[in-house]
Amino acid sequence: MPEPLLTFKDVNTYYGDLHVLKDVNYTIGQGEIVSLLGGNASGKSTTMKTIMGVVRPATGSIMFDGTAIERISTAERVRRGIAPVLEARRLFPRMTVFENLEMGAYTRKRGPEFQQDLDRVYSLFPRVKERQNQISGTLSGGEQQMVAIGRALMARPRLICMDEPSMGLSPLYVEQVFQIIQEINGQGTTIFMVEQNANMALSIAIAPMCCKPEKSFCPDRPRRCGATRRSARHTSASCRSPDRHAASRPARA
Amino acid sequence: MDLSLDLLGNALVSGLLLGGFYAAVTIGVSISFGMLDIVNIAHPAFVILGSYTAYIANSVFGFDPILASIVLMPAFYLLGMAIYHVYDVSFERRGDASIRGLAFFFGLLFITEVTLVLVFGVDYRLVDAPYVGPSLHVGVIDLPLRLLVPCLVSLALVGALQLFLSYSFLGRAVQAVAQDPMALRLMAADPSRIKRVAFGLSIASASVAGAILIIIQPVEPSIARDYIGRIFAICVMGGLGSFGGTIVAAMTLGIVESLTSTFYGPSWSPAVAFGFLLITLAVRPSGLFGRG
Secondary structure (H helix, E strand, C coil): CCCEEEEEEEEEECCCCEEEEEEEEEECCCCEEEECCCCCCHHHHHHHHHHCCCCCCCEEEEEEEEEEEECCCCCHHHHHHHHEEEECCCCCCEHHHHHHHHHCCCHHCCCCCCHHHHHHHHCCCCCHCCCCCCCCHCHHHHHHHHHHHHHHHHCCCCEEEECCCCCCCCHHHHHHHHHHHHHHHCCCEEEEEEEEHHHHHHHHEEEEEEECCCEEEECCCCCCCCCCCCHHHHHHHHHHHHHHHHHHHHCCC | CCHHHHHHHHHHHHHHHHHHHHHHHHHHHHHEEEEEEEECCCHHHHHHHHHHHHHHHHHHHCCCCCHHHCCCCHHHHHHHHHHHHHHHHHHHCCHHHHHHHHHHHHHHHHHHHHHHHHHHCCCECCCCCCCCCEEEECEEEEEEHHHHHHHHHHHHHHHHHHHHHCCCCHHHHHHHHHHHHHHHHHHCHHHHHHHHHHHHHHHHHHHHHHHHHHHHHHHHCHHHHHHHHHHHHHHHCCCCCCCCHHHHHHHHHHHHHHHHHHCCCHHHHHHHHHHHHHHHHHHCCCCCCCCC
């Protein structure tokens, strides 16, 4: 098992009186792709918000890279290396693609590494480079998702938290986005994602977890699609069969 | 016939120049209301405050009112930052910015106005500068410098603000905060800090707007209220937060008012101007250059 990067220990989060996360425990290891699956209202997005510090847990602790982060601000969490890819992308719609990427590097403004990071994003997403001066609100959903992922990369994160990266995308783009997620992971960035597209998520995740409203999370290591840490490519291959199988079933309600 | 064509030409030109001045008064609200969603109805009061500071600089120290107002911009900027800070801590963070925030700015409007009345009285004040009296003549068209200079200064002010917003990192952050403050917070930015800067700029613009107001017409404290309706009308008509739209809407309103007061009498001009706003909103609800 790789070194733990993010650990939830007995986390309880409330929205007012509503108890959303109940004694959640899990660990994400360095270099893993972990996807959290679950239906609507099962606490997936709340988990994301708890990681980013948008909501604070009432009890429990969150460790990132060995230090407790549950009391520090969102900004500080981003500085320490957690970057979000937000649900529904949330680009700045009337700004250009480049300006969106620039905002992603907010912690470092226009530092010397800015150009390096920009080049990295452009080499991962040649399409984003082509569109760098276009107003981001006029891009297609898939292109916007690429910009959103690129924007997260501009913060030089160690962990990227993605909230439903496949939402609202055409199947072709879903495939592309998931390929790129694996590529980013291959370069050493840990990925934690929340997904409803179970087929896709299972096909690339090293450690899928599920999220249910009542019982909270499955145990902290629910099912690993590979006994030891593998490269994303292998993992993806080893997970293909259950995925195919799942795909042949009728869609669930 | 000849005479009325002259009249028409002059009305159009003075409308354009007047519109240029309206753009300066409105640009601050385009930032605070259009971009930051802060209903700063006290903005005209700060414009009048700008008129009085320019008046003091001019009548007591003999400085040019426009230059003095530019030099005083940092003081207005700090005032704006302070006001935003109070507003942010007292209302915005608690989530009751809409109604109580409105009351807050309404209070500021009256406090500023009453303070000015107590200090300066209710007499009309004027400034003196070389460009207040003379006019240029181009054919049959009169270009009074008293209107032309403010119009040019106003366009320069709007242009400078637009350059700042488009080409500086902080300016782009202001645009981002206007579009999605939550997303920007998740990029590790502090939206309150960025909004404080933007609000400071909007009040700083009132310094210059005030100086050109007192060049165009004599000023007394209560005329601030006359401008509230016009300013918000221009801001909405132009499309919230769009500077280009603000200029076009300001000039349109200026021309409409000028034509109405030339051909039908000045008392009709507010009615026609607001009628124009209603038609604009009926046809294009997001304003001329709105967010769509």
